[in-house]
Amino acid sequence: MKRSISPDPYTWKKEYELNDKLYDEQARKFLEIINQMRKIIAGGVKDRDISDIFFQLTYYHEQYMIREEINMKKLNYDDFENHRESHKKFIDHILAFREGYEKGDEDVYDEMYFYLEKWFDDHMMVADRSAVNYIAGTRI
Numbered sequence: 001m002k003r004s005i006s007p008d009p010y011t012w013k014k015e016y017e018l019n020d021k022l023y024d025e026q027a028r029k030f031l032e033i034i035n036q037m038r039k040i041i042a043g044g045v046k047d048r049d050i051s052d053i054f055f056q057l058t059y060y061h062e063q064y065m066i067r068e069e070i071n072m073k074k075l076n077y078d079d080f081e082n083h084r085e086s087h088k089k090f091i092d093h094i095l096a097f098r099e100g101y102e103k104g105d106e107d108v109y110d111e112m113y114f115y116l117e118k119w120f121d122d123h124m125m126v127a128d129r130s131a132v133n134y135i136a137g138t139r140i
């Protein structure tokens, strides 16, 4: 069954915080992107142009993920290769969504929305959290 998407925005919660400036800043921005998608999909917005969302996601990849990877490598993070691989898969997915969008595929909206939501839950809240905990452990 297809899940419905509410137009109401997610609000930032204390439990999302990883207590790291770089990670918290990117997670907040990412949640904003999810909220923009929610509004476009469910809020009856006239302009369904999501080019800016693709721009923001590319920025997220270039600015935050690359910085994460540089830090992880510097600190010999033991899960670095897996983490980097998941970042690569993420940007490959986004590029594929963009290609679909440019061809006029309407399914891209829902598919990308759920993909972003899952990324927030599984990557940012779990994989990034593990990395932050590792990094924090090296600052003694």
Ligand SMILES: [Fe+2]
Residues within 6 Å of the ligand: 065, 068, 083, 087, 123, 127, 128
């Ligand atoms: Fe990450």
